[in-house]
Amino acid sequence: xxxxxxxxxxxxxxxxxxxxxxxxxxxxISALHWLQQHPGGGIVSLFMLSSGKKKHGRLIAxxxxxxxxxxxxxxxxxxxxxxxxxxxxxxxGSRLTFGEGTQLTVNP
Amino acid sequence: KxxxxxxxxxxxxxxxxxxxxxxxxxxxxRSVSWYQQTPGQGLQFLFEYFSETQRNxxxxxxxxxxxxxxxxxxxxxxxxxxxxxxxxxxxxxxLVGTGVNEQYFGPGTRLTVT
Numbered sequence: 001x002x003x004x005x006x007x008x009x010x011x012x013x014x015x016x017x018x019x020x021x022x023x024x025x026x027x028x029i030s031a032l033h034w035l036q037q038h039p040g041g042g043i044v045s046l047f048m049l050s051s052g053k054k055k056h057g058r059l060i061a062x063x064x065x066x067x068x069x070x071x072x073x074x075x076x077x078x079x080x081x082x083x084x085x086x087x088x089x090x091x092x093g094s095r096l097t098f099g100e101g102t103q104l105t106v107n108p
Numbered sequence: 109k110x111x112x113x114x115x116x117x118x119x120x121x122x123x124x125x126x127x128x129x130x131x132x133x134x135x136x137x138r139s140v141s142w143y144q145q146t147p148g149q150g151l152q153f154l155f156e157y158f159s160e161t162q163r164n165x166x167x168x169x170x171x172x173x174x175x176x177x178x179x180x181x182x183x184x185x186x187x188x189x190x191x192x193x194x195x196x197x198x199x200x201x202x203l204v205g206t207g208v209n210e211q212y213f214g215p216g217t218r219l220t221v222t
Contacts, residue, residue, distance in 0.1 A: 033211070041145070041196050043213040086151065094141050094202060094211070095164045098151040 003027045004089050006099035013106050019074040021102045023087035031090040032070045034061050036083045037101070043086075046072070077106045110134065112201050112214035120220045126187040129217045133180050133201030139163075140182040141211065142174060145196040154197075157182050158204070186219075194221045 004025045013019055025032070034046040047054050047061040049070070054061050058077075063070040074081055082105050088096040113132045121127050133140050142154040153166040157176035174184040180201070186193055196218050200211035 035213075041198075041216045041218070043198060043200075043216075045210045045212065048210050088151075092164060094139055094156045094158075095153050095166070096141070096143070096151075096211070097153065100150055 002100070003097050004087060004099040006085075006087055006102050008102060009100065010103045011105070013077050013104070015078060015106055015108050017077050017106075019077050019081075019104065019106075021072045021085050021087075021104070023070045023072070023099055025068050025070075025087075025089040025097075027089055027091055027097065029089045029091060032063050033088040033090060033096060034070075034072050035086040035088060037086060038083050046085075048090075074104075079106045079108050082106050112199060112212050114197075114199055114214040114217050116217060117215065118218050118220075120222060121189050122222055123189055123191060125189050126185060127189060127219060128183055128185045129197055129199075129219075131182045131184075131199035131201075131214055133182070133199075134212055137201035137203055137212070138180055139202045139204055139209075140176055140180065141200045141202075142182070142184050143198045143200070144168075145198060145216075146192075146194070151198075154184065189221045191221050193219065195219060 031050045036044045058075045060073040084101045086101045087099045139158045141156040145151045156164040160176045171187045176182045196216045198216045200213045202209040202211045
């Protein structure tokens with residue numbers, strides 16, 4: 001079993017739909033990261049959280065430390081949200097352990 | 109403020125050769141982490157440097173090494189290249205790391221070993 005597991009692996013949505021990507025981890029963490037990777041490889045950090053909830057525009061990230069679970073929500077999805085979304089558990093010394101990623105495709 | 113830069117962006121090497129990749133962090137950032145991304149294994153942590161010291165290391169053979177200079181720039185070296193080393197190598201910088209600061213990723217170096 002991987003230390004960080006994401007679901008679903010692939011997700012196709014229609015523009016405007018509400019999207020949820022889930023992440024479960026089995027290790028102790030200092031923080032949980034949500035990353036976005038576009039074709040070509042560039043990675044952008046979306047959120048870093050250690051408790052509660054964070055919101056940035058149409059993106060919301062939540063974490064439940066007791067259940068070792070985090071979710072990334074996208075409200076009013078748009079085709080430009082199409083990308084791979086990766087959760088990563090940060091353990092000691094900035095070491096990130098990554099989930100396999102969720103390929104999101106939003107159709108117009 | 110300039111972002112994280114990596115050089116070169118693309119590299120083709122032959123099995124058995126060695127390669128050195130460079131990463132310049134955002135000004136003021138003292139932590140630099142390196143990651144390998146392959147289609148089969150996904151993203152994997154290589155090592156992290158903070159104030160010129162390797163603070164953490166992933167599960168990679170000794171052929172993979174790195175260092176950090178006093179200006180926080182970092183290099184990673186892979187010796188005796190194997191076909192399986194073909195990957196996207198990403199570095200990320202943060203102010204001090206360890207669950208405190210976001211990591212900012214560079215564009216990556218795409219290494220092809222033939």
